[in-house]
Amino acid sequence: MKKFIYYPNLEPPNTEWLKFSILYMEKFESIVPYDRRHLISDEYNRLLNETDLVEMYSPEYMQSERATIKSIEEAQKFLQNPYGRGPLMNRINIERSWRTERNWTYQIFTEKFSPQFSEFCESERIGIRNGQGLMLPKELAFIFMTHLAQEISYERNGSIITDSVEFDNYSNFSRVYNPGVRNRNKFMKGIINLLVPANISEISFDRLIEFRNRNREHISAFNNQISLLEDSIGNGITEREFINSFNQVYSELTREIILMGIGLASIPFATYMLINNPQALTAEYTKEILGAIGISAAGTYAIKRALFDTRERRLCKKYFTNVERLK
Incomplete structure (x- = not known):
């Protein structure tokens, strides 16, 4: 399973982003140094302790070093061309904004950067050290956290995700996101949004945590089906079309059986029961049923794959039903 690193x-x-994540994400990690974990909210700690959705990652020394070097290089480009690059951060003159002390509102903790970064920021008068680390303009802090998240995700074969849309123009310009991952998450959120009958902000964390833990296998099936259709997502399939496709949950299995030349009338009753109860798909039971059908080794693979895919589809469709009941 691919790792997702959350920032900034x-x-x-x-809260709304987090609640949606409870319903469709497998897992993500947030960047929290060990000595700062006491700053985490009670709700987030509940997700950490009571679900498998979130984990915390403490950055390593060389990750912080590399993020520092890249952030300094990027900051210099903004300072050298403040009018040209300012619009990327929704500023007319980003240099003037960064050097206005009242704009130094974002805290970056000491454990995340190297001393070189604090020296650079103070020498350029775009930030100031305090007892916790550095106070920076939010745009500069976003640049640094983007590079730190990228360094972590690269080493851990993951992708970065954020709930911040304020600096999308800069993120798109810098190509910091994997477009496929971003489109996938947006698509999954859209599906959940269509299915949830209530305003998600009105659903309590208690209810969502209980729902996630009860439907964990269904969430995995949902993600698996999204993975199978990622090309279709890129080519413009809508969330509603995706949902409607599961109305034909048995059709693929039927097609596989027909392609193998097995008449539907010849399928044993035990196989019919298996189709309607994929949870019973144990190795021993499958072997017995396939033996009763009497098909070749190649046919065995085809039918087993069809049964597996149908089970995934059934679980995904069941998840849609469960989400629609969520209040």
């Missing part, structure tokens, strides 16, 4: 904050401040 210790935890998502956007």
